[in-house]
Amino acid sequence: MKRRPPRYSAARLVSLGARKRAWPRAWREVPLQDSYDVVVIGGGVHGLATAYYLAANHGMTNVAVLEKSYLGSGGSGRNTAILRSNYLTPEGVVFYDRSLELYRTLAVDLNMNVMFSRRGHITLAHSDASLRTMHWRAEVNKLQGVDSSVIGPAEIKKLAPALDTSSHPRYPILGALYHPPGGIIRHDAVVWGYARGADALGVEMHQKTEVLDIMVTGGDGPGGKGPGGRVTGVRTSRGDISAPVVVNCTAGWATLISDMAGVGLPISTRPLQAAVTEPVKVFLPVVVVSGTLHVYVSQTARGELVFGASVDPYNTYDIRGSLDFAEGTAGHLLELMPGISRMRLLRQWAGLCDMTPDYSPVMGFTPVEGFLCDVGWGTYGFKAGPVSGEQMAEAIATQRTPELIAPFSLSRFERDALVGEKGAAAVGH
Amino acid sequence: MLIVPCPNCGPRNAADLRYVGESRPRPDPNSASAKEWRAYLYERANPAGLLRETWYCRSGCRRYFTLERDTVTNEFTNPPTPVAKLGKRP
Amino acid sequence: MLTSTRTECGSVAELPAFESPVSRSFVSDAGASMEPRRPGAALTLHDVSVTTKIIVRAGPETVAGHQMDTPFGASRTEDGALVVGQRPDEWIILGPAAASRALIDGLDRSGHVSVIDHTHSRALFRLTGDEAASVLEKLCSLDWNDHMTPDGAAVSASVAKVTCDIVRNDLDGTRSYLISCDRSYGQYLFDAILDARHEFGVGAPADAAG
Numbered sequence: 125m126k127r128r129p130p131r132y133s134a135a136r137l138v139s140l141g142a143r144k145r146a147w148p149r150a151w152r153e154v155p156l157q158d159s160y161d162v163v164v165i166g167g168g169v170h171g172l173a174t175a176y177y178l179a180a181n182h183g184m185t186n187v188a189v190l191e192k193s194y195l196g197s198g199g200s201g202r203n204t205a206i207l208r209s210n211y212l213t214p215e216g217v218v219f220y221d222r223s224l225e226l227y228r229t230l231a232v233d234l235n236m237n238v239m240f241s242r243r244g245h246i247t248l249a250h251s252d253a254s255l256r257t258m259h260w261r262a263e264v265n266k267l268q269g270v271d272s273s274v275i276g277p278a279e280i281k282k283l284a285p286a287l288d289t290s291s292h293p294r295y296p297i298l299g300a301l302y303h304p305p306g307g308i309i310r311h312d313a314v315v316w317g318y319a320r321g322a323d324a325l326g327v328e329m330h331q332k333t334e335v336l337d338i339m340v341t342g343g344d345g346p347g348g349k350g351p352g353g354r355v356t357g358v359r360t361s362r363g364d365i366s367a368p369v370v371v372n373c374t375a376g377w378a379t380l381i382s383d384m385a386g387v388g389l390p391i392s393t394r395p396l397q398a399a400v401t402e403p404v405k406v407f408l409p410v411v412v413v414s415g416t417l418h419v420y421v422s423q424t425a426r427g428e429l430v431f432g433a434s435v436d437p438y439n440t441y442d443i444r445g446s447l448d449f450a451e452g453t454a455g456h457l458l459e460l461m462p463g464i465s466r467m468r469l470l471r472q473w474a475g476l477c478d479m480t481p482d483y484s485p486v487m488g489f490t491p492v493e494g495f496l497c498d499v500g501w502g503t504y505g506f507k508a509g510p511v512s513g514e515q516m517a518e519a520i521a522t523q524r525t526p527e528l529i530a531p532f533s534l535s536r537f538e539r540d541a542l543v544g545e546k547g548a549a550a551v552g553h
Numbered sequence: 554m555l556i557v558p559c560p561n562c563g564p565r566n567a568a569d570l571r572y573v574g575e576s577r578p579r580p581d582p583n584s585a586s587a588k589e590w591r592a593y594l595y596e597r598a599n600p601a602g603l604l605r606e607t608w609y610c611r612s613g614c615r616r617y618f619t620l621e622r623d624t625v626t627n628e629f630t631n632p633p634t635p636v637a638k639l640g641k642r643p
Numbered sequence: 644m645l646t647s648t649r650t651e652c653g654s655v656a657e658l659p660a661f662e663s664p665v666s667r668s669f670v671s672d673a674g675a676s677m678e679p680r681r682p683g684a685a686l687t688l689h690d691v692s693v694t695t696k697i698i699v700r701a702g703p704e705t706v707a708g709h710q711m712d713t714p715f716g717a718s719r720t721e722d723g724a725l726v727v728g729q730r731p732d733e734w735i736i737l738g739p740a741a742a743s744r745a746l747i748d749g750l751d752r753s754g755h756v757s758v759i760d761h762t763h764s765r766a767l768f769r770l771t772g773d774e775a776a777s778v779l780e781k782l783c784s785l786d787w788n789d790h791m792t793p794d795g796a797a798v799s800a801s802v803a804k805v806t807c808d809i810v811r812n813d814l815d816g817t818r819s820y821l822i823s824c825d826r827s828y829g830q831y832l833f834d835a836i837l838d839a840r841h842e843f844g845v846g847a848p849a850d851a852a853g
């Protein structure tokens with residue numbers, strides 16, 4: 125029987141209030157030990173889910189999640205929270221669909237309202253070429269049992285009346301890929317839910333604990349690191365920790381961590397920006413993506429429009445927003461929905477994304493024994509949090525690569541067996 | 554926006570250029586092993602710090618060039634003095 | 644009749660194209676006949692696409708490059724034609740067909756040299772007036788200050804997101820810019836400049852080919 129974290133409920137609020145007791149902390153703060161069975165680097169959704177499923181599914185609780193800042197300070201607290209499984213490759217579709225399946229019951233599993241709103245997701249096509257890709261995706265999706273189909277302008281207008289479906293715009297809307305199970309979620313709640321769930325099972329989370337180096341012996345590279353080596357532990361800003369298994373879940377910082385173990389990755393770090401408008405009455409019931417116009421948008425439960433584009437055009441670890449993004453993306457949004465021209469922008473921000481050449485992740489074992497990666501999440505990794513945690517936990521516990529993530533192994537680049545998802549992931553995250 | 558010091562045109566908005574990426578030596582295709590070649594194709598150093606990278610000045614001089622930039626501060630090392638001498642022919 | 648593109652490029656002197664027999668303004672009548680918003684506004688936008696435009700590319704080691712005698716970023720006038728050092732190893736000759744022809748006829752074609760008539764493939768506008776720089780500033784990120792881009796300066800940059808070649812070519816001491824872009828973007832760019840002029844009162848005279 126899994127131990128579940130205490131329930132957030134009105135009854136509990138009243139009872140604690142009546143007894144003048146403080147609301148308990150969501151997770152413990154415990155001293156850092158000098159050894160663990162598994163050290164997970166990175167306190168985003170991937171690191172926390174991995175730790176949670178290690179404990180929940182495999183009973184491995186001597187696990188620490190090390191986070192250099194606060195939990196959810198990376199992409200997991202900055203994304204636009206779009207969940208979907210209408211990918212392009214069969215490998216991608218089954219994988220992301222398993223994640224959606226886990227997301228569906230997550231609120232119950234974690235005793236936390238994660239506000240998963242399965243409102244439907246449409247990807248617009250403005251050219252014959254993109255319409256062809258939509259048909260391709262729809263067929264791949266259907267084959268895997270994923271609800272996905274191509275619809276025309278009349279149906280699009282019904283789903284999202286605010287869209288300009290006339291033939292006047294520069295890029296008229298010719299059709300769309302409609303994916304009813306897609307939607308949005310409250311990303312912070314997911315992060316906190318996993319943290320609370322893992323904590324209840326005995327996993328430790330250590331914030332403000334930065335990994336500075338990874339100890340490896342017997343490898344081919346300098347200092348005994350690199351292929352053929354074996355992990356023995358990590359050096360942190362708060363002292364050394366010995367551990368036979370170290371998992372890299374650091375997204376935008378992934379190559380810095382892998383370098384510490386002597387493992388090269390096919391990853392470049394790019395910022396991705398997003399912005400949010402003032403809240404207005406609900407008028408946009410579905411998530412809308414346009415690859416041609418490089419924009420995607422959804423309306424939150426609060427009524428704000430959250431929108432974004434593709435990654436910034438050059439590598440950097442700097443996450444300042446740019447006027448170019450706000451101006452350009454707002455312009456494209458107005459081409460889709462001219463009616464919102466008077467809405468005001470509330471704020472904009474950016475997060476780091478770990479881009480791979482084929483827009484698919486890098487998961488599982490590496491040439492260094494005991495060093496695993498769950499990275500390369502680019503602009504699309506939030507939706508994959510649950511399935512990645514589940515599969516990585518299984519890999520660690522069984523010492524075997526689960527079938528679902530085998531296509532995403534680092535070795536695919538040596539075999540030229542890339543899993544090309546650009547057509548389904550470059551803009552619509 | 555990032556301002557890129559084109560050695561020909563002078564400072565330009567990054568949007569006026571195309572980012573080609575990390576510049577790395579290309580192994581000789583005749584003698585490189587498959588492993589070396591794939592490492593060249595896919596692996597990236599992606600440092601948080603100094604990076605040598607290639608840019609293409611698509612809206613300006615239409616030349617490729619290599620610059621060094623700090624990926625944390627976005628500062629370019631020794632920005633070159635532009636070749637262009639703007640004005641009437643001297 | 645020449646058939647292959649290659650031949651056309653290689654022996655451009657045979658082409659009668661420099662007379663530009665079919666060249667005409669493609670900016671619609673509606674766009675070209677815009678009147679100044681403010682009467683007497685000293686800011687005009689002319690569609691001068693009919694101007695002969697010849698692009699000369701010549702490698703650094705070629706004689707032709709020296710014959711152009713204009714460094715990158717600069718421009719000069721010869722016999723009524725404007726020779727512009729638009730890019731390293733690339734020049735644009737703007738002006739009356741006869742003058743342009745005289746210039747390229749004397750070119751040494753040995754080495755990597757190409758001479759192509761772009762009269763029909765490029766749109767060309769002239770923006771004139773004291774406030775021309777303010778209009779450009781709204782559309783382009785470059786510095787249009789006299790200090791940075793004095794008379795004669797040649798630059799390439801995106802204007803209203805269209806890649807343009809721009810030469811500052813003052814007329815009798817009045818600030819003036821020649822702006823060219825691919826023909827298919829011409830109407831859009833013309834409209835974008837008109838749109839940007841609003842607060843400055845630029846007009847497009849009815850005789851747009853001025």
Ligand SMILES: Cc1cc2nc3c(=O)[nH]c(=O)nc-3n(C[C@H](O)[C@H](O)[C@H](O)COP(=O)(O)OP(=O)(O)OC[C@H]3O[C@@H](n4cnc5c(N)ncnc54)[C@H](O)[C@@H]3O)c2cc1C
Pocket residue numbers: 165166167168169170171190191192193194195196197198199200201202203204205206207333334335336373374375376377381396397398432473474475476477498501502503504505506507508553
């Ligand atoms: C603007 C934006 C919009 C997005 N939209 C979507 C979307 O709609 N749908 C979707 O599915 N995905 C989206 N994504 C992508 C998604 O956010 C990420 O892929 C996902 O959150 C990655 O999660 P993670 O746990 O792997 O990494 P992160 O959440 O980035 O966590 C990595 C953590 O590692 C920590 N760390 C780094 N170095 C060290 C160190 N040396 N020691 C200790 N800790 C360290 C960091 O502080 C960070 O907290 C978006 C991303 C952004 C930026």
Ligand SMILES: [Zn+2]
Pocket residue numbers: 559560561562563610613614615616
């Ligand atoms: Zn340049």
